[in-house]
Amino acid sequence: MRRRILSSFVLPLTLFVGAAQGQEDETTINSYAAGYVAGYTCSAIFNANKSEDAIREHELSGIYPLVADKVAAMKADIDRENKLVRVAYDDGQRERISVWRARLGCVDLPVGATLADADKVSRPFAEAALAKDNGEPWQIRQPVNEVTGNLDLDDVIIKGFSKHYGSGARTTAILIATSDKIIAEHYLDGFSPETSQRTWSVAKSIAASVVGAAVLHRDVKVNAPATIANWQSSLDPRRHITLEHLLHMASGLDSNAAGNRTDRVYMGGGRVVDTAVTTALEVQPGSRWKYANNDTMLAMRAVRESFGNSEDFLKFPYEALLDKIGMQHTFLETDWNDDFIMSSQVWTTARDLARLGVLHLQNGIWQGERLLPENWLAYISKPAPAQPNEGAPGYGAQWWLYNERFPELPNDTIAARGNRGQYLVIIPSKDLVVVRRGYDMAGQQGFSEHDFVRDVLAALEK
Template sequence: MKILKRILLVLAIAFILLVVVNYPKLNIIAGYSAKNTSSSVFLAERTLALTDSTDNNFGEVSFAYDEINEEGKFASSSVFGLLTRKAVHREGLGSVLITDDFDLTKKPLKPKRSFVSDTVAYPYGNGAQKDTLFTNVDYDALNKAVDGIFNDESHTRAVVVIYKDQIVAEQYKEGFTKDSRILGWSMTKSIMSTVYGILEHQGKQNVQDQAPIESWQNDDRKNITIHNLLQMNSGLEWDEDYGSISDVTKMLFLEKDMTLAQEIKPLKHETNASWNYSSGTSNLLSGILRKQFSSHQAYLDYWYTDFIDKVGMNSMVIETDMNGTYVGSSYAWGTARDWGKFGLLYLHKGNWNGEQLFAPDWVNYVTTPTPTSNGRYGAQFWLNANGRLPDVPKNMFYADGFQGQRVYILPDQDLVVVRFGLKNYDENTFLKGIITSIK
């Protein structure tokens, strides 16, 4: 009996130690699952069953047990019953992970929205387009290229191909339609960058200015410019590892104010000579934007009034952190068609239906390769300048998100291609097939 008791004691101690050591990781896993579940169910209007079987069914996240509360509009996730995280949905703001001290009775400010006509044809409205057949498009070859990535391996959910402002191919996985909101993940960085371009065009911002961060003014970080941050070339320390407890996972799933995660980091490398991909930098940039406005309401409104709704991307919602700042690194939701409008805005060099939202030179700016990025990265956009995709023009640039979310802009071909899914895929073959289908 004594031996059995000792064995049980050892096992109990081992279990406690295991929990203590892994508690931070369990916290992040439950946080990811709760946040994703709340957004998927209440913002994207998917079922809990679909969310659990697809979006949350990978790696250690699959260990989380998810529940939703329809009346309270929140999701709860636990891992082995050891801890529970909660995310709550707010109309107009999306979902946010909350802590126990979060005041659910306080009504948050939300952005004011305007909507384009459902009778005006896409892309300038949300209405149906006139049937248009381009004689130089091989539609059989085009559809074959699109069909090629709708398979169980790539888990593609949506593809929209836009040629000369016309949708020439469009396909959705079962359960998804043209009205389905889908998370862009890091494509949100390109949205956030565009806000800077619009402010710059309006004469309200100069990206060459030093970053207005008070805590940096007494050390070498004071020399970092907004331009350095947009190019992710600040030299600041940052660990962008999603498979571990890292800077980025702690920021997204533990922090109330995501703008601070990068701000507190020291310089690790020389500024403008050390490209390092950092979601913390993008959220710091969102925080800098917030300080440019006289009120929180003005900050919330601007992204929509001067950009998102002006382009008619009416399905799009940018979620905030607990502090009310847009999560500029990761949390923009929208339909594939609305993400296509975003691509068209860049294809038309900032001109939207006759109104110049940002200067044509802004396109040159975001597509100028960041020093030491080997031609892969510009100002919150990814590039093909180094020919990574060998059968795709080198001046193609794109918004890029986790699991292969993409908005490709191909200026020479007058093309925008949108793809959403749950896994990466053969981009070169996919785009080559689309390009060669147009003579």
Template sequence: MKRVLKFGVIVVVAAAAVFGLYRLQKVLMIGAGYYAKMLCSGVFVSGRPADEVIAEDVRADRSGLLGLFSNSVDSEAEAVDVWVPSGFAAQRAVYRDGYGCHLALDVARPEEPLRPLEPIAPPHQDALWPEGGRLAAEALPPENREAVYAALDEAFAEDNPENLKRTRAIVVVHRGRLVAEQYAPSFTEQTPQLGWSMAKSVTNALAGAVVARGEIAPDQRAPVEEWNGADDPRRAITVDNLLRMSSGLEFTEDYGGMLADVRVMLFLRGDKAGFAADKPLTCDPGQCWEYSSGTSNILAGVVQDAAVGPASAHELLFAPLGMHTAVFEPDASGTLVGSSYVHASARDWARLGLLYLRGGEWNGKTIFTRDWLDYTLEPAPGSGGTFGAHVWLEAPPHNDPEAVAAIPEDDFYFLGHDGQMVAVIPSRETVIVRLGLTRDQDRFDHARLIRSILDALPE
């Protein structure tokens, strides 16, 4: 009996060790994937030096695990390799012209060929933004301009070296003109910057464009291959459920958990929409609201399948708006990563905000309809009035209740990880873009910035 018990203990310990090594290997693969993807996009999309991207983006406030990795940037092959020296974990990210970077992960189905994209011409510098590239400094009286830039200076000021804001760009648009902007060193009006979850609102705009063309409708069943089984309860999920984050699909959006679904999806799966679509229901579609990046990637797949494939964002949205710096990155399967991976300059993010301020019209062309905007801004059931259809209806978490109360009630937002924001305030004809890398969300108060800028602008 003692021998049996001893053998049993050995088996249990060995199984635990194997399971521990399996989990460790997955954690290291996620770390390598994050490192490789961020470095590849930082170098080949944003055009920044590799050392700067590693120090100021990849490892910023995240020493420890990421310090274990080595990297190699191959400028000729336009690829990045990241690995643990022991060879226990390694990932490769590859750049594709016009489509940005993707992790070279295996996918269940072959990637569709990506057709070349027609370059978007930059605006003529002698014309006022958005038709051109010139700042309308004269649009503000001197006292207002001074007050606006004082608000921008405060947003860039670093008063706590142990907990940095890392504001990198702020752009202010008032009455259709660019009236103020400011950038951190190494960043300019041409630097494409990652919007993280602001990609979800780009996905909304793209969905609106496809709905305007009559190719999908919010009330139709979501055409997802994984849900085609006659007895599959996920067949009941509609496009509206996806847009309003009420699909009922299981998904853990927990950035504190290293093996949470959102991390596994972004850094271990080549087909991100497929990973999310394979999840079971935890709630009947339309009955529960839960913020989910997986839902956004399913929606992006539905939208691009209804449109012109991975080129849809470029052709239906970025080109008409003149967003010449914008890149919407597909994954290894060729599906746009609608949850997270849009890069654009602060000025081009402002163009997207201005499109919403104009109700979907741009230079006489309808990108999406006013009805679509009204639909987008209807609060999603269960969200507590904070979320519409892939657009936020309240400012980010804030520390200044008075500032929140001072913001007009018709405000809405595109929001992203690390403090990304596009604020649209229709009653003040204003769009405010803030880009940066703020790890601690309490470190930067977006509502205070918005209030300061609105107070500085003419009524």
């Protein structure tokens, strides 16, 4: 029953593909496909140092069916000197361009942009070689890809790299840690602690952490109206949407049949302010839970509008959070208007995700310094007033809740969950973080994080 319910998260994608194909002409879909190839190739090469063959095998296969066939037929033109990727489409008449920037990863230029426009993107960070991951803050680290000595746990990890937890599962990394010890750390051949991978919607929970840092450092208030400039007319009911509504996926805004399909921004080179900001209300804010990428992007936009300039905003997540906890192999990608697309487009490593988990285990304190508000873990773990349907995990503030709905896991289990099998699971009562990364196949049964974490807990308790 649980598997049938969880699989329902995939159904809107299938339903929306038909609708999208009816609404968008061939050139638009070709542009999406070219943008997909350009963006993923750019990020995988310059963020993760992956080979073109590996990119084809992982990033560009088993993907969103709307563009899968077209993506397979397209070729990327990679300019390693200038760190950009070009992909032609419509028989070479048009092209899409993705440009890499230090710390910020790749930005997809809009349709119609030319190579001359690549130099116009903002570059607030100086380029510097990424250092090898030093393994901090963990005092004890199980060697990478070695057995733990716990036969039951080793068996669970072996199953985690097989099809045991899902017929469409393709696992790339598993990391199990406490606040001071890496219990187990395993990678697929070709991956390492420095190999970043797109988080998909795990980024939403990273975004919530950035919001938390803004609450602590910039007097941002979650229960105050989100200060979106476009909504400030006295007749605009959207001015009553609070930052908390956005964090709870309860904005009430129209986000199409499936709120997780934001192709114009994700593949089309669109801006957040031209898509998420312009949608109208469907229902009263706070009255409905609806999973919507736009709500996360709007939460980050609301934080941005508390800054005087975009450069300070772009640096803030790194200076206030990521750099403090050693997330040095994490790239927060933006649109070309410098709005973070933190509903999905973050590239990071298993260790960096585990570091974020440890920060939450420590209730927002890192090496004696408070980085998140004192009650932030309790806040993100509190069920929102409007909830997903019964049987699915509950929802807090951009984090999924495995509370009484899933009795096989401790009641305080929370998780960041992303497409293609990205998971960061935090269990404060067990002082435990579990990370799983993958490239699960679209349309097939994905990796069951619930069953895997259940089995990890059972093995650790023996």
